[in-house]
Amino acid sequence: MDNQTDDLITLRADFQAIDQQMLEMIATRRTLSERIAGWKAKQGFSIRDFPAEQNRLGFLIEKGKELGLDAFSVSKFYQNFIEDSVMTQNATLHTLENNGSIPETPKVAFLGGEGSYSQLAAKKHFSFANKPISEMGKNSFKASLQAVEDEEADYAVLPFINSTTGLIGDACDALLESKVSAIGEIFLPIEHCLLGKNWNYPTGNIKAIYAHPQVFAQCRPFLETLGNATLIPCDSTTDALKRVCEGPANQAAIGSTVAGNIFGLKVLKSNIHGERQNLTRFLVLSKVPHRVPKQVSAKTTLALVPKTTPGALSEILLEFSDREITANLLEARPAGNGLWDRVYLIDIEERL
Template identity: 30%
Template sequence: MRDLLQCREDIDSIDRQILDLLEKRMDVAKDIAEYKLSHNQSITDTSREQIKLQKLREQAKSHGLPASYISDLYRMIMKNTCAIEQQHIIAKANSSTIIRDTSIAHLGSTGSYSHVAAMRFLEGFKGNITASGCDTFEQIVGQVETGKVEFGVLPIENSSSGSINEVLDVIQNTTASIVGELFVPIDHAILGTSASKLEEITDVYSHPQPVAQCSNWIKDILPKANIHYTKATSEAMNIIRDLNSPHHVAIGSHMAASYYDLIPIVDNIANNTNNYTRFIVISMTPISVPATIPAKTSLTFGVQKYTPGSLISVLAEISKHQLNLTKLISRPRLDRNKDTWEEIFFADIEGNLSSPELQDILEDIKPFTSTLKVLGCYPNSEEKNNQR
């Protein structure tokens, strides 16, 4: 029988070799990106992915490895490779705006979901990153608009609780542009001290969004608990750490618990087990998205208030150009000049702002709108065909 310590040392050595090979794979991915950019080829190739995965599944069997395990592993690797290629092409297309060091504002402090999203957005960045925690969405936008930070990350919708209206409201009037989006899985957990017991919990702290997203669990398991709202999940975790009481807990990220010396008491408490939040990234410098990368364009518009069918006419023009409308939601806005309310619509369209189709749509819907503003054009993170 081999010594356990020696076995672990061998595993460590193998893991280092795997990391070295993944680094080499990443370098080759950048070469592929260069080729595709120069030959105007799409970054995605579905048939290539399927053929490669089938070969890998067959090779897995000959190595005595579960085919499903290898398939899942390589899907993740391919997804990452696609992201690397996309980042490389975007950087090339926006070389004049690339800076060595950068900064990003997010809601809450270290460990908040917004902090996780901010770090994920910049995880391929080579320079120094300064992360700035904010108490409100308005502060995030303000830091971007005043040039204190290069980027700001904002949660705009959640798969359980829907659109985040406060963010829709603050981006109505910002001069910043949306330059990116990302979808972050949300794994809400009850976090407490080592002495915490579920049956002894009396008070729960968290941001209003996680509380809403876990309302069913709270109602069923802790119906008598006092709910305390905080500005961010990180603030809630900080409070629980300072209170050091077995009766007080926070709702937050399982991953963030260690930042605050807390432990997960119950995992996966969200109403929707497939829970994720869509974040948008804003900047004062719009980006150019090459035609080879699937893009999304976000708009905000009002319709002619006293013209029947104006909204239907706008939607008909979008449909006429055969572009996919992935989001349409309205928010009330006060017209201070007329002291009346109007409905402002937010729309996401799968398409590149520089494309003739999108330009035609913008021109064709103008007669039916009272206001029209492009919020930004950016890579479409909902594009699922990530392969190599």
């Protein structure tokens, strides 16, 4: 190797050493967040202290300027750290409040398996509580919920609503038919990538694309540019990834970069969903309701079937308004009784 190559190898080794230090510092920060949550639980303090957060951000921005860092980059890093700390404190307080009822290694059911977005959401949620999970991949949303009802699993993690396509219909319908309680939620950024077997494979030569139907809906504008490709729906992202691994190079799947790494697939095109920010809200579901710590903001999701009379839904919403209860979600699904009734799903910022 020449001197230039040697220099590049050395520089990359320095990068890797810094990355390792950053990971260790993030882990240490989470441990401190857990200790802070324990102190707040004893003293009854709120999790968020917005004035202190703003003052700290201002201080860090000034320090960043001295190091040649712009305010936007410093603010972005800091907001990520704050979110991580808040989620860790929420999870710690939740565990303390429900002492003894949360297993050390929870059994968690979700649609698909390795590489699915539901798996990523489940791991993210329980990582804040510092709990490894026993994964139970299922072939449908209904099977995931049934595993909880049958006590085969402790929890299920289901996608509930997406910022691009709205309610996840199949998941919502399965949830309405079940007897479980939502005990948590997680928001996962969804960054769809076109994944194939070979680097730089021409997207115009792709003949088949595998994905879950919801994923196709979120990537529709991009897929319309690939007129030669046949879209093949799959039960889960995991199923789509496996099919591409087993097939010829002119097939592709839609999934995350993490999924691509797991299955050894290459990113042919990134961020194909088109939306600048594509988020999915996942619900964490249990057979037994959990207590919510007083320091944690509570949210309750209601499923209501109003009378089929004029103004019935308006009367319900006025009741919330009269009691100064904030409602921030209003979605409707068919009631499934063949009578054109609708089930209205409403999120309220209140404990019930």
